[in-house]
Amino acid sequence: xxxxxxxxxxxxxxxxxxxxxxxxxxxxxxxxxxxxxxxxxxxxxxxxxxxxxxxxxxxxxxxxxxxxxxxxxxxxxxxxxxxxxxxxxxxxxxxxxxxxxxxxxxxxxxxxxxxxxxxxxxxxxxxxxxxxxxxxxxxxxxxxxxxxxxxxxxxxxxxxxxxxxxxxxxxxxxxxxxxxxxxxxxxxxxxxxxxxxxxxxxxxxxxxxxxxxxxxxxxxxxxxxxxxxxxxxxxxxxxxxxxxxxxxxxxxxxxxxxxxxxxxxxxxxxxxxxxxxxxxxxxxxxxxxxxxxxxxxxxxxxxxxxxxxxxxxxxxxxxxxxxxxxxxxxxxxxxxxxxxxxxxxxxxxxxxxxxxxxxxxxxxxxxxxxxxxxxxxxxxx
Amino acid sequence: xxxxxxxxxxxxxxxxxxxxxxxxxxxxxxxxxxxxxxxxxxxxxxxxxxxxxxxxxxxxxxxxxxxxxxxxxxxxxxxxxxxxxxxxxxxxxxxxxxxxxxxxxxxxxxxxxxxxxxxxxxxxxxxxxxxxxxxxxxxxxxxxxxxxxxxxxxxxxxxxxxxxxxxxxxxxxxxxxxxxxxxxxxxxxxxxxxxxxxxxxxxxxxxxxxxxxxxxxxxxxxxxxxxxxxxxxxxxxxxxxxxxxxxxxxxxxxxxxxxxxxxxxxxxxxxxxxxxxxxxxxxxxxxxxxxxxxxxxxxxxxxxxxxxxxxxxxxxxxxxxxxxxxxxxxxxxxxxxxxxxxxxxxxxxxxxxxxxxxxxxxxxxxxxxxxxxxxxxxxxxxxxxxxxxxxxxxxxxxxxxxxxxxxxxxxxxxxxxx
Numbered sequence: 001x002x003x004x005x006x007x008x009x010x011x012x013x014x015x016x017x018x019x020x021x022x023x024x025x026x027x028x029x030x031x032x033x034x035x036x037x038x039x040x041x042x043x044x045x046x047x048x049x050x051x052x053x054x055x056x057x058x059x060x061x062x063x064x065x066x067x068x069x070x071x072x073x074x075x076x077x078x079x080x081x082x083x084x085x086x087x088x089x090x091x092x093x094x095x096x097x098x099x100x101x102x103x104x105x106x107x108x109x110x111x112x113x114x115x116x117x118x119x120x121x122x123x124x125x126x127x128x129x130x131x132x133x134x135x136x137x138x139x140x141x142x143x144x145x146x147x148x149x150x151x152x153x154x155x156x157x158x159x160x161x162x163x164x165x166x167x168x169x170x171x172x173x174x175x176x177x178x179x180x181x182x183x184x185x186x187x188x189x190x191x192x193x194x195x196x197x198x199x200x201x202x203x204x205x206x207x208x209x210x211x212x213x214x215x216x217x218x219x220x221x222x223x224x225x226x227x228x229x230x231x232x233x234x235x236x237x238x239x240x241x242x243x244x245x246x247x248x249x250x251x252x253x254x255x256x257x258x259x260x261x262x263x264x265x266x267x268x269x270x271x272x273x274x275x276x277x278x279x280x281x282x283x284x285x286x287x288x289x290x291x292x293x294x295x296x297x298x299x300x301x302x303x304x305x306x307x308x309x310x311x312x313x314x315x316x317x318x319x320x321x322x323x324x325x326x327x328x329x330x331x332x333x334x335x336x337x338x339x340x341x342x343x344x345x346x347x348x349x350x351x352x353x354x355x356x357x358x359x360x361x362x363x364x365x366x367x368x369x370x371x372x373x374x375x376x377x378x379x380x381x
Numbered sequence: 382x383x384x385x386x387x388x389x390x391x392x393x394x395x396x397x398x399x400x401x402x403x404x405x406x407x408x409x410x411x412x413x414x415x416x417x418x419x420x421x422x423x424x425x426x427x428x429x430x431x432x433x434x435x436x437x438x439x440x441x442x443x444x445x446x447x448x449x450x451x452x453x454x455x456x457x458x459x460x461x462x463x464x465x466x467x468x469x470x471x472x473x474x475x476x477x478x479x480x481x482x483x484x485x486x487x488x489x490x491x492x493x494x495x496x497x498x499x500x501x502x503x504x505x506x507x508x509x510x511x512x513x514x515x516x517x518x519x520x521x522x523x524x525x526x527x528x529x530x531x532x533x534x535x536x537x538x539x540x541x542x543x544x545x546x547x548x549x550x551x552x553x554x555x556x557x558x559x560x561x562x563x564x565x566x567x568x569x570x571x572x573x574x575x576x577x578x579x580x581x582x583x584x585x586x587x588x589x590x591x592x593x594x595x596x597x598x599x600x601x602x603x604x605x606x607x608x609x610x611x612x613x614x615x616x617x618x619x620x621x622x623x624x625x626x627x628x629x630x631x632x633x634x635x636x637x638x639x640x641x642x643x644x645x646x647x648x649x650x651x652x653x654x655x656x657x658x659x660x661x662x663x664x665x666x667x668x669x670x671x672x673x674x675x676x677x678x679x680x681x682x683x684x685x686x687x688x689x690x691x692x693x694x695x696x697x698x699x700x701x702x703x704x705x706x707x708x709x710x711x712x713x714x715x716x717x718x719x720x721x722x723x724x725x726x727x728x729x730x731x732x733x734x735x736x737x738x739x740x741x742x743x744x745x746x747x748x749x750x751x752x753x754x755x756x757x758x759x760x761x762x763x764x765x766x767x768x769x770x771x772x773x774x775x776x777x778x779x780x781x782x783x784x785x786x787x788x789x790x791x792x793x794x795x796x797x798x799x
Contacts, residue, residue, distance in 0.1 A: 010464050011562040018564035022592065022628050048421040054562075061625050147469070149433030177437070203618065210476050213437050 008043075008052040016040035021061045028073030029092045029284075030060035038088060047084045049141050051077030056085055059205035072096060072285050075205045077145030079138065079272045079280050093277075093284050097342040106278035106288050109345035112247070112254040118354040121244025121295065125361045127333065130240035131253045131293040131350065134233035134281045136272040137264060142282045143207045143232060151214035151230050158229050161263040162218045169256055171220035173229075176212035192217055194231050207232055207282070224249075225256050233281050233290075235260075244295065246357075250350050278342060287342045293350045294337025295357055296322055301367035302360055303332060307377060311363075314380045315356035316340055336360070352381065431455040434469070436476045443488030444699075445475035448506040462499045466492035466560050471500055474559075474620035487511055487700050490620045492560030494553065494687045494695050508692075508699050512757040513796035515703075520797075522693035522703050525760035526673065528666035534769050536659025540776050541710045542748065545655035546668045546765065548705040549648035549696045551687040552679070557697045558622045558647060566629040569649045576678035577633050577642065584671055586635035591627035607632055609646050622647055622697070639664075640671050648696050648705075659710065661772075665765050693757060703757025708768045711737055714775060715747035716782040722790055726778065729793040730771040731755055751775065758797040767794065 011019055020039045023031040034057065042053045060073025074092065076082055082089055090102045121129070136142060137157065140150050159173045174183055187193040196211045197203055219226040228236040237260070239253035264270055272280035278288040302308055303319075312319055320335040321328040329335075336357055338349040363373045435454050438446040449472065457468045475488025489507060491497055497504050497517075505517050515522075536544070551557060552572055555565045574588050589598055602608035611626045612618055634641040643651040652675070654668035676686060687695035693703035717723055718734075727734060735750040751772060753764045778788040 008465075011564065014562065014564035018567060019562060021563060021625060049425075050422070058624060062623070147429060147434050148436060149429035152433065153429075204624075208477070209473060209619075210436065213476075 008046060008050075008054065011054075012044055016043070019043065021057070023061070025064050026060070026073070027065040028060050028063070028071045029095050030057050030073030030088070031065070032095065033088060033091045042085055042088060045084050047078050047080040049078045049080070049145060051081055051084075051141070051145050053085060053088070055144065055206075056081060056088070059201055062204040063201055071201060072283055074284065075144045075282050076142055076280070076284070078141040079136070081142075082277060082280065089284060093287065093342070096285055097288070098340065100343050102276075104343065105275050106342055107345040107348075108273070108278055108289070109347040110254045110257060111347065112251040114347040115247060115250055115350055115354070117358075118247035118250065118350070119245050121246060121354070121357055122361050123243045125298045125364060126244030126357065127296040127298065128240065128242050129244055129246045129249045129295050130238065131246075131249050131291065132236060132238040133253075133257070133290040133292070133346075134279070134286055135235040135237060135257075135261075135290070136280050136282070137234045137269050138272050139269050140234065142234070143230065144205045144282060148210050148213055151210070154234050155214045155216065155229050157264070157267060157269060158227070158235060159216075159218070160267075161260055162227060164263060165220075165256075165259060168222065168252065169220050169225060169259065171218055171225070173216055173218040175216040177215070187217060190219075190223060192219060192223075192226055194228055197232070202232060205282075225252055227260075232283070233286070246293070246295065246350065246354050250293070254346070285341065289341055289344075289346045289349055291341065291346050291349055292337045293353045294320075294335055295353070296333055297336055297357060297361065298331075298333050299336075299360060299364050300332025302364045302373075303329070303334060305363075305367065305373070311360070311377060312336070314378050315359070316352050316381045317356045426459065431458045434458065436472070438476070438479075440479050441475070441488070442480035442482060443475050443478070443486045444507040444510045445472050445488030445503070446480075447510060448503055453502050457500055457502060460499055462493050462495040464493050464495070464556055464560065466496060466556070468500055468503070470559065470621075471496055471503075474616055477619040478616050486616060487698055489699065490559045490697050491557055491695070491699070493556045494551070496557075497692060497695065497699075504699060508702065508757070511700055512703070513755070515758045515797070517691045520758070521690050522757055523760040523763075524688070524693060524704070525762040526669040527762060528662065528669040528765075530762045531662050531665055531765055531769060533773055534660070534662030534665065534765075536661060536710065536712075536769075536772055537776050538659045540714065540779060541659035541712050541772065543655065543657050543711045544659055544661050544664045545653065545710070546661075546665055546706065546708040547651060547653040548668075548672070548707075548761075549651050549694070549701055550672070550675075550705075551649045551695050551697075553685045553687045555649070557649070558645065559620045559697060563625050563628055566625070566645050570629040570631065570644050572679060572682070572684055573642070573644055573650055573675075574631070574633065575682070576675050579678045580635070580671070580674055583637055583667075584635050584640055584674065586633060586640070588633040589631055591630040591632070602632060605638060607634060607638075607641055609643055612647070617647060620697075640667055642675075647698070648701070661708070661710070661765065661769050665708070669761070701756055703755075704759070704761045704764060705756060706761050706764055707752045707756075708765045709750055709752025710768075710772055711748055712751055712772065712775070713747045714749060714779050717775060717779045717788075718747060718749055720782065720788075722788070725790050726775070726788075727751070729791050730774060731767060731794045731796065732771045755796055 016036060016039060020036045046052045055077055056074045059075055065071050094100050137154055140146060140154050162173060197208045202208060215230045217228055224239065224241050226238040237257055239249050239256065241249055261271055279290045281287060281290050316339050317336050318339040322330055322333050322335055338353050340349060363376055366373050431454050432451060435451050461467050470492055472489045474490055480486050487507060508517055509515060552569050555561065555569055612623045617623060630645045632643055639654060639656045641653040652672060654664050654671065656664055694705050696702060696705050731754045732751050733754045737748050737750050753768050755764065774791060781788050
């Protein structure tokens with residue numbers, strides 16, 4: 001039986017107020033939405049795979065959050081979680097994704113030819129380009145809930161699909177548990193290797209169980225297309241390269257994804273997707289496209305300009321340090337990526353990155369010449 | 382499950398729970414989820430037989446990994462305790478923590494009292510492995526909390542800096558820390574804190590809830606070495622013991638600060654009697670007296686401790702079964718601790734050394750923490766006497782070495798009474 005609070009029915013013998021978590025010191029989306037009444041309404045429910053309300057919220061109960069950073073505070077254990085617990089998840093999704101309504105439809109567009117430009121970002125400033133997303137495989141529960149048998153099943157299916165790719169996508173799979181020291185060293189140097197999660201946001205959700213069983217990394221021979229298996233999602237798919245040719249990165253991303261999806265569909269295990277929430281992933285923050293497209297870009301002058309954060313907000317972009325989420329920038333180099341995931345398509349989100357970064361590089365050049373950039377500051381997109 | 386609740390209900394004046402939940406709500410919720418869940422569960426068993434889920438333990442070094450075979454797993458995987466706790470949940474910590482080549486951890490925990498019974502096929506060999514061959518199927522564990530039996534229980538305070546005895550107790554009818562829901566954990570807190578409020582004289586004291594502690598109180602408790610923190614050890618976090626922290630966790634201590642109880646850390650309760658100096662007899666006497674009074678106070682309200690004659694006191698980790706007792710001292714043995722025979726002497730005396738920060742710490746300076754190795758198969762009195770005799774022997778050795786005299790390695794003590 002998959003992991004989780006299998007003894008949920010036993011807890012129903014206690015009153016709601018006895019079981020309701022103390023969220024008085026919490027600052028995450030779940031804590032904002034989950035009232036005692038809502039808890040009472042949902043606590044006797046479970047998905048067909050036995051995932052319960054307490055399973056959904058445990059990570060948010062255990063991680064009160066930060067006064068300044070708003071985490072989501074809940075996860076899905078399977079596709080059905082988003083349905084069975086919609087009374088909790090819909091308001092959270094709305095809060096997190098700019099007021100997205102329960103009746104809204106999400107557009108999926110993985111046709112790279114719809115992207116305008118993107119091949120001419122100045123490599124003197126744009127050091128590297130990357131697009132990532134996640135995919136979940138229908139018929140399996142998600143990482144917080146999956147049993148060892150399921151995780152291995154996901155791995156087996158993924159490896160079969162990936163190793164059948166050819167041409168620019170020909171590559172190799174490296175299972176975490178049988179990697180040699182030399183392979184491990186190489187993957188770390190390539191910045192490909194992912195490690196056992198240490199973030200309590202993930203460990204409290206049960207995603208690190210049985211590590212490293214069923215986990216691994218696949219990449220193509222040219223090291224420009226990479227897939228993580230069974231980390232925070234079933235699959236994390238990454239296309240990347242040095243320099244500023246985001247168009248090429250996005251092309252490879254779309255083509256690779258579509259090839260992989262075809263193979264999974266043949267095995268009757270397509271990707272989890274629906275027209276309301278787009279691609280279904282473990283964390284509600286990654287619904288929709290699950291896409292983070294971004295660049296490492298040198299903006300030493302612009303980043304210290306008083307309007308930098310405002311510019312980013314208007315461009316619908318987000319900054320991170322070059323180590324990824326929760327890191328600081330080094331040497332004026334920032335990771336700039338799209339802020340949105342749900343409610344706009346993949347093409348639209350990458351377009352925002354391409355256009356926004358192009359504009360910011362222009363601004364940086366202006367600032368280098370000692371000129372003002374006030375007239376260039378865009379309207380809210 | 383029904384039986385344990387009937388027992389609780391009949392003995393207790395109903396301040397809380399059960400009655401106010403409409404039976405209809407409970408039943409319909411149960412049926413609705415039960416049906417679809419049951420169908421999915423059956424399908425899952427067909428798709429994923431136990432062999433698909435058997436953990437990869439080839440790189441593991443813990444008692445669970447040594448005992449768990451595919452056959453045992455196959456027989457136990459689909460069983461549940463009356464509270465619906467499963468084998469996978471018992472062993473998760475051992476799967477997630479392969480262990481260390483030199484240190485063999487236990488690698489599994491109980492979620493409730495019944496775990497030890499339902500999953501006996503795995504727990505029994507693990508208990509045997511950890512407790513020197515103790516066989517729960519054929520042997521009985523003796524309980525003896527009569528402190529008056531201790532002899533020579535006053536140590537030379539030029540060597541012994543402090544003395545301490547600890548154990549754990551679980552409240553029967555409530556799930557253990559890996560499994561408990563928030564309401565059960567809060568119930569444990571209520572039951573124990575209510576009982577402790579009834580302690581009088583030198584045992585009277587007060588409770589500090591972890592979540593509501595002021596900064597000043599927290600600082601004081603840290604300075605006194607009383608405060609326990611959210612577990613960071615992956616052995617504990619992988620077993621789910623840190624969930625909902627710090628909800629329903631707290632510390633109680635008496636006004637004299639020599640009797641202390643931790644609530645809802647790794648066990649329902651951890652009871653500690655301690656003081657500076659070397660009066661083991663007094664420390665143990667207070668320990669036994671306090672324990673007996675707490676037990677009496679919870680019994681007045683219809684509760685009792687988890688205990689049976691095969692396994693003694695039932696605690697979360699199998700390593701703490703039996704007495705759950707660790708009696709020890711912080712002792713300065715500058716010469717003896719550097720003597721190559723020190724380890725063998727300790728082994729034969731069935732003692733263990735730890736650093737002065739507790740388990741998994743190193744010794745600072747010449748001071749070491751010396752305590753009993755064993756927990757199960759000997760009574761509390763026997764173990765405390767063993768520590769008393771052992772520590773006196775170590776002091777004797779240190780004194781002899783000071784005088785330039787030779788020391789002898791004592792003959793090994795048997796782990797069980799004959």
